[in-house]
Amino acid sequence: xxxxxxxxxxxxxxxxxxxxxxxxxxxxxxxxxxxxxxxxxxxxxxxxxxxxxxxxxxxxxxxxxxxxxxxxxxxxxxxxxxxxxxxxxxxxxxxxxxxxxxxxxxxxxxxxxxxxxxxxxxxxxxxxxxxxxxxxxxxxxxxxxxxxxxxxxxxxxxxxxxxxxxxxxxxxxxxxxxxxxxxxxxxxxxxxxxxxxxxxxxxxxxxxxxxxxxxxxxxxxxxx
Numbered sequence: 001x002x003x004x005x006x007x008x009x010x011x012x013x014x015x016x017x018x019x020x021x022x023x024x025x026x027x028x029x030x031x032x033x034x035x036x037x038x039x040x041x042x043x044x045x046x047x048x049x050x051x052x053x054x055x056x057x058x059x060x061x062x063x064x065x066x067x068x069x070x071x072x073x074x075x076x077x078x079x080x081x082x083x084x085x086x087x088x089x090x091x092x093x094x095x096x097x098x099x100x101x102x103x104x105x106x107x108x109x110x111x112x113x114x115x116x117x118x119x120x121x122x123x124x125x126x127x128x129x130x131x132x133x134x135x136x137x138x139x140x141x142x143x144x145x146x147x148x149x150x151x152x153x154x155x156x157x158x159x160x161x162x163x164x165x166x167x168x169x170x171x172x173x174x175x176x177x178x179x180x181x182x183x184x185x186x187x188x189x190x191x192x193x194x195x196x197x198x199x200x201x202x203x204x205x206x207x208x209x210x211x212x213x214x215x216x217x218x219x220x221x222x223x224x
Contacts (some may be wrong), residue, residue: 026202032175033145034144034145035143037138038135038139039139050130058086060120063084064084065084067082071150071151071153072171074167078137078143081133081134082131083130085117085122086121087117123193127217142170144170144173145210146172146175146206147171148166148169148172149194162195166194169198170203175208179216
């Protein structure tokens with residue numbers, strides 16, 4: 001997809017993102033793990049994904065799989081796949097937010113009590129099952145298993161001077177934010193967690209985060 005080449009008020013020129021140094025061995029190993037794990041995940045979880053798709057279709061109108069435009073490596077626009085957790089007219093509902101909801105959404109790009117989320121959607125988000133289709137993103141190669149969380153274009157300004165570094169890596173299905181409180185963290189803390197990962201990432205760190213993600217999902221900590 002097209003690459004973002006806009007300049008933000010923070011002074012970040014997205015198209016000028018550079019790749020923060022890591023050995024070629026790291027990238028080859030990371031991509032190999034992404035391919036192997038995503039293929040295994042898709043094959044083993046396909047029956048579950050089929051069942052979830054049926055429940056979504058039965059509970060509300062609309063497609064079972066939802067794709068949302070996010071920023072990927074070097075600011076490229078990518079489609080991130082998830083199970084649909086919101087009503088079909090989510091944008092219309094968003095326009096009717098109360099002043100307090102609007103303020104909350106502008107600050108965090110999410111709502112604690114989101115009226116757009118369906119009953120099935122709340123369960124999927126609570127268990128993180130809504131993110132299973134992102135295995136296809138990982139297999140395609142526009143996402144990785146572990147990395148900064150994918151964001152919409154409007155969120156980049158929140159990263160300020162860190163925007164270029166943020167876009168120097170692929171977004172991940174899971175990362176430090178997801179295993180460090182998730183919804184219980186402020187946006188500023190999320191930014192710092194993303195920067196911490198980029199500065200210190202390694203295969204050992206990735207494996208540790210994957211293990212911690214499994215624990216967090218089982219405990220349902222910090223999910224919405």
